[in-house]
Amino acid sequence: MDIGEYVRQKSRAAKEASRKMAFASTKLKNDALLRMADKLEWRMGELREANRKDLEAGREKGLSSAMLDRLELTEKRIWAMVQGLREVAALPDPVGMVERMARRPNGLLVGKMRVPLGVIGIIYESRPNVTVDAASLCLKSGNAVVLRGGSEAINSNIALASLFREAIREAGLPEDALQMVETTDRRVVTEMLKCEGLIDLIIPRGGKGLIRTVVEESLIPVIKHYEGICHVYVHEDADLEMAETIAFNAKVQRPGVCNAMETLLVHQAVAGDFLPKIGERLGEAGVEIRGCPRTREVLPWAKEATEEDWRTEYLDLILSVRVVEDMDQAIDHINTYGSAHTDAIVTESYEAAGKFVREVDSSSVMVNASTRFSDGGEYGLGAEIGISTDKLHARGPMGLEELTTYKWVVYGNGQIRT
Amino acid sequence: MDIGEYVRQKSRAAKEASRKMAFASTKLKNDALLRMADKLEWRMGELREANRKDLEAGREKGLSSAMLDRLELTEKRIWAMVQGLREVAALPDPVGMVERMARRPNGLLVGKMRVPLGVIGIIYESRPNVTVDAASLCLKSGNAVVLRGGSEAINSNIALASLFREAIREAGLPEDALQMVETTDRRVVTEMLKCEGLIDLIIPRGGKGLIRTVVEESLIPVIKHYEGICHVYVHEDADLEMAETIAFNAKVQRPGVCNAMETLLVHQAVAGDFLPKIGERLGEAGVEIRGCPRTREVLPWAKEATEEDWRTEYLDLILSVRVVEDMDQAIDHINTYGSAHTDAIVTESYEAAGKFVREVDSSSVMVNASTRFSDGGEYGLGAEIGISTDKLHARGPMGLEELTTYKWVVYGNGQIRT
Numbered sequence: 048m049d050i051g052e053y054v055r056q057k058s059r060a061a062k063e064a065s066r067k068m069a070f071a072s073t074k075l076k077n078d079a080l081l082r083m084a085d086k087l088e089w090r091m092g093e094l095r096e097a098n099r100k101d102l103e104a105g106r107e108k109g110l111s112s113a114m115l116d117r118l119e120l121t122e123k124r125i126w127a128m129v130q131g132l133r134e135v136a137a138l139p140d141p142v143g144m145v146e147r148m149a150r151r152p153n154g155l156l157v158g159k160m161r162v163p164l165g166v167i168g169i170i171y172e173s174r175p176n177v178t179v180d181a182a183s184l185c186l187k188s189g190n191a192v193v194l195r196g197g198s199e200a201i202n203s204n205i206a207l208a209s210l211f212r213e214a215i216r217e218a219g220l221p222e223d224a225l226q227m228v229e230t231t232d233r234r235v236v237t238e239m240l241k242c243e244g245l246i247d248l249i250i251p252r253g254g255k256g257l258i259r260t261v262v263e264e265s266l267i268p269v270i271k272h273y274e275g276i277c278h279v280y281v282h283e284d285a286d287l288e289m290a291e292t293i294a295f296n297a298k299v300q301r302p303g304v305c306n307a308m309e310t311l312l313v314h315q316a317v318a319g320d321f322l323p324k325i326g327e328r329l330g331e332a333g334v335e336i337r338g339c340p341r342t343r344e345v346l347p348w349a350k351e352a353t354e355e356d357w358r359t360e361y362l363d364l365i366l367s368v369r370v371v372e373d374m375d376q377a378i379d380h381i382n383t384y385g386s387a388h389t390d391a392i393v394t395e396s397y398e399a400a401g402k403f404v405r406e407v408d409s410s411s412v413m414v415n416a417s418t419r420f421s422d423g424g425e426y427g428l429g430a431e432i433g434i435s436t437d438k439l440h441a442r443g444p445m446g447l448e449e450l451t452t453y454k455w456v457v458y459g460n461g462q463i464r465t
Numbered sequence: 466m467d468i469g470e471y472v473r474q475k476s477r478a479a480k481e482a483s484r485k486m487a488f489a490s491t492k493l494k495n496d497a498l499l500r501m502a503d504k505l506e507w508r509m510g511e512l513r514e515a516n517r518k519d520l521e522a523g524r525e526k527g528l529s530s531a532m533l534d535r536l537e538l539t540e541k542r543i544w545a546m547v548q549g550l551r552e553v554a555a556l557p558d559p560v561g562m563v564e565r566m567a568r569r570p571n572g573l574l575v576g577k578m579r580v581p582l583g584v585i586g587i588i589y590e591s592r593p594n595v596t597v598d599a600a601s602l603c604l605k606s607g608n609a610v611v612l613r614g615g616s617e618a619i620n621s622n623i624a625l626a627s628l629f630r631e632a633i634r635e636a637g638l639p640e641d642a643l644q645m646v647e648t649t650d651r652r653v654v655t656e657m658l659k660c661e662g663l664i665d666l667i668i669p670r671g672g673k674g675l676i677r678t679v680v681e682e683s684l685i686p687v688i689k690h691y692e693g694i695c696h697v698y699v700h701e702d703a704d705l706e707m708a709e710t711i712a713f714n715a716k717v718q719r720p721g722v723c724n725a726m727e728t729l730l731v732h733q734a735v736a737g738d739f740l741p742k743i744g745e746r747l748g749e750a751g752v753e754i755r756g757c758p759r760t761r762e763v764l765p766w767a768k769e770a771t772e773e774d775w776r777t778e779y780l781d782l783i784l785s786v787r788v789v790e791d792m793d794q795a796i797d798h799i800n801t802y803g804s805a806h807t808d809a810i811v812t813e814s815y816e817a818a819g820k821f822v823r824e825v826d827s828s829s830v831m832v833n834a835s836t837r838f839s840d841g842g843e844y845g846l847g848a849e850i851g852i853s854t855d856k857l858h859a860r861g862p863m864g865l866e867e868l869t870t871y872k873w874v875v876y877g878n879g880q881i882r883t
Contacts, residue, residue, distance in 0.1 A: 155834055266680075268686065289878075289879040408580070414876050415880075416880045439666060442872060444873070452860055456829075457830070459838075462833075462834045463711060
């Protein structure tokens with residue numbers, strides 16, 4: 048079959064199933080999720096067998112050991128998936144919730160009811176656990192899903208999808224609500240992005256190259272996570288001990304993730320006090336510092352930061368540091384060079400905290416807390432399908448509610464317009 | 466100057482201004498709106514003079530008298546604009562509202578704060594009053610706006626923009642928050658749609674051709690109003706007098722608007738009773754009926770409906786009518802042929818009402834009310850910038866809140882992640 052027709056067929060089947068999923072009861076959806084968990088638990092062997100094929104193929108292709116490690120489904124990792132599925136089953140179902148219902152002067156009762164988006168297309172490169180997260184969150188929120196995973200994990204993904212479709216069917220829901228693209232043909236992505244009217248939302252998860260391709264080619268709305276160039280700004284009145292703890296945590300606790308700090312901004316009034324302390328501690332932890340000229344006056348061992356550094360997401364033990372004249376310069380720096388992901392201020396001032404929160408235009412703005420908290424679980428969403436650096440529809444961590452939209456519901460008793 | 470550079474310059478100026486608008490106080494924004502109203506009132510002469518130029522040019526170009534009428538800014542119409550501006554000033558400001566703020570187990574206070582989207586691009590063809598609606602709603606919600614109006618109204622639009630920019634400046638806000646494209650060059654649209662990173666949202670308002678062009682070319686997210694193929698379904702247990710009143714109102718009260726009924730669906734059990742009555746009444750009002758075979762058994766004078774009729778937004782005194790076997794067939798018809806705008810059921814049954822509301826996938830779903838109520842004013846939004854038939858971000862009538870997004874705000878006292 049032609050690859051475009053193959054993708055459209057999958058998307059059409061998902062669309063058809065999404066109509067039933069949209070008003071499936073929470074009980075049935077949870078039943079499907081728990082059956083998915085049970086199957087992973089009971090039939091772990093099948094899954095590991097499929098995974099072994101991916102690992103072998105990966106070795107032959109010469110994947111790095113880091114990549115092979117990410118690909119591997121150890122028993123422990125499968126248990127974590129089982130656990131994740133049971134947690135999603137336990138989350139409250141957003142579908143059907145009615146917000147802002149009010150009676151209008153003419154007696155009409157008008158409100159907004161949460162409903163699923165329809166069909167969500169997920170294009171990802173990463174580990175097979177994304178398959179489990181994406182499938183579970185989309186199904187729980189009443190959507191159908193078309194999954195296109197990384198080619199290295201194709202056998203693992205097919206095995207997961209097959210178990211999950213079985214579970215969905217046994218729960219009495221349409222198994223077509225979960226579609227896995229079972230080919231590694233690269234043209235699939237382009238064809239998915241043309242399925243407007245069938246797929247309602249595309250969420251790409253992967254490197255910059257993938258994201259750029261998706262945004263440029265898609266005829267379907269896209270919500271993306273682009274980059275996490277996160278800042279911590281230490282204000283002149285900050286508790287410097289707290290600032291040190293927060294900055295160290297934001298950089299070092301897990302440097303390879305999107306909510307790690309990439310740039311530290313320090314008010315000139317405290318640069319002389321603060322930078323030597325945090326500099327020493329970061330240096331001991333193996334962090335390379337790239338500073339502005341004023342930073343390097345205090346930390347002569349720091350490398351020189353270029354314009355390019357302010358725009359770089361290192362995802363590594365590297366930090367750019369700039370001394371700023373005042374908070375306005377810090378805010379300006381963040382709004383100019385940042386990626387609107389997560390930015391924090393450390394301050395003791397009520398007014399400074401308020402100004403920073405108002406004027407920094409990022410999906411998460413924090414006062415006296417580590418940027419590492421920018422996460423669906425930490426925000427109380429229960430689970431997340433990603434972090435949006437876009438502005439429309441969903442911003443920051445996306446949980447179940449962000450996979451829904453609403454419809455207006457209007458209850459009358461014969462009202463007409465005059 | 467090159468036309469692309471001209472558009473980018475306007476968009477850049479708007480982006481710059483949007484940073485200040487984002488945290489402008491409600492007081493200043495209202496002051497600007499009231500000054501805009503005052504200027505329209507006091508300097509009506511200037512505006513009418515500019516409008517006369519458009520009318521003359523329109524006559525020379527041979528515009529129809531209907532189009533000339535829509536273009537004309539009579540004193541009465543200007544007064545309506547003045548009134549509209551004062552009403553928007555009186556609406557509550559959504560910016561800064563915090564929703565769902567809660568304390569997490571670790572003591573972090575996490576919530577979602579409403580913030581402006583940034584820069585909104587409006588591409589429209591219609592009457593100059595869209596200039597006033599769009600400018601006032603965008604400014605009140607803290608956004609900057611780039612306006613590209615119809616070429617026939619170019620002089621009126623330039624005059625309006627000039628008065629409004631004066632008002633914004635006098636209120637102490639950046640006048641660049643309102644940008645009017647002062648050329649009728651058609652390439653402007655294409656260039657606007659490329660301004661990603663400068664314009665955050667595009668709202669096209671106009672005919673199908675314009676909307677299609679915008680959706681296909683835009684690199685920026687688009688929210689659109691596509692079509693209003695609205696249905697009224699009369700269930701077997703409907704109060705037939707109420708059904709008649711609602712169906713008549715939905716079709717006849719203002720047939721040229723998007724929330725007018727285009728297709729009437731009638732349960733077979735009441736077709737024999739209901740259709741002759743409503744048919745007679747609609748016929749007397751000059752409505753042409755195009756029916757399915759079973760409709761024409763009861764109303765032999767009706768024309769034959771083709772497959773094409775079910776997909777047609779007449780915007781006229783024409784109605785397609787279909788007799789359905791049961792509610793499932795009605796819902797299936799609506800979800801297949803409708804445009805997900807507004808659909809209503811007339812029923813006395815609690816269960817039927819619930820099923821219809823759940824299963825019809827439209828931006829507004831109504832029970833026992835005329836589809837004509839689908840409107841921002843009627844829903845209590847105060848004013849609307851349009852009705853979205855999309856699913857992402859905003860659905861149905863869009864008011865001030867729909868012109869905003871949110872950011873996560875996190876207040877801590879030194880929390881770090883472990």
